[in-house]
Amino acid sequence: MIRVMVVATSSVVRAGLSAVVTSNPQLSVVGSASDLDVLAEEVGQLQPDVVLLDLSGNPQQLVWEKLLLIQEERYPLAIIIIVEELDSIDLEAVFRSGVRGILPSTSTELEIVAAVEAIAFGLVVLHPDAIELLPLREKVVGNPVQTLTPREIEVLGMLGSGLGNKAIAKRLHISEHTVKFHLSSIFQKLGVSTRTEAVTVGVRSGLIML
Template sequence: MSDRQMVHIGPVRVAVIAASSQVRENLQTIVEAHPAFSVMGSAADADTLVESLAGSVPDVVVIDSEPDESDPLKALFEREHTPPGLVLLLDDLDSDWVLDALPTDAAAILSRNVMPAEIVASIEAVAAGLCVLSPDVLARLLAGRKPLRWTAPSGPFEALTLREVEVLAMLADGLGNKEIARQLDISDNTVKSHLSTIFGKLGAANRTEAVMLAMRHGLIMV
């Protein structure tokens, strides 16, 4: 069970970012119509949303705009909270950064043309700690047609310890840091230290890249 799953006792707290006021209104209507959701706020951009939330962090943010490479929700991620899951609604699912647009353990990447029911299902999935990808994005991810933004080392990887392999396997199973710490009976800081070492040894920039690299090189099986 991920950190995000554990905190959900009440309604799923949802925020909306969309440049168009009409799109924001439509997305809010979809969220408000679901009895298990509550709207925390909405805004035309991430900075305005963060300011309006006044320190609170939603469970899920629905974004109808293409984030830039600097990550429009960086201000939310830097807070001492479980980062929000993201539901990204995009026109171009083929753009270069799509496979890098998973800055949290849970995210959905969907076309803007999806039906309201698909948005609802994606919010529910992301709130439960899952990832949701359109068939096109999933096919690209599996086929490796769009490489992730990392540069593989020219030589062999530095050997991982058995504990580091254990942590990698748990990452592949979708576990968050706190759950990994509980299962291995270690502290959260020790998990973070293991992750930092793993990323350095594999040449990975984030959890997704680390798992993909480990799978490609036979370090873990899923």
């Protein structure tokens, strides 16, 4: 059973999202909150696997700061945000705050449920329109399929799943130093400078799937 906490300013939206979650027998709503202050107070006790957060009416910069604070001081969160306008969000700030899924407010019930399940299993979920907003360097990248080694593609796939260096090293039975070496090579070959950019290029090039 996947434990979900719903956060939304509107009681109507909270009720609607809770109904969507409970429509799937594999998901359970363990609690709801009207704002992030309530989330911070209750998350440690409720210990949800996924937090479903509706951003309507919330100043975004304050949201990212509060989420980061909860992550560091209270409880590590796997968060899905639902936004009205995808192009209004700061993707770098979003990912730093612990968000692992981005969905538009027009998402269907099936899309929301599928995203919750995917996030619970450690994947990253991005709506296609959100992927288009990811920052990329203005560089002409050669065919990465021909330049990346099988091991580098494997590491890139794990980046797309949201794994950190330590987790990748453990899964591949290699040292963190070796992981950093692979990342450096991947960044150079793809002409990128961040993990987010590397994943974006990997998705667009068909190397990995999110």
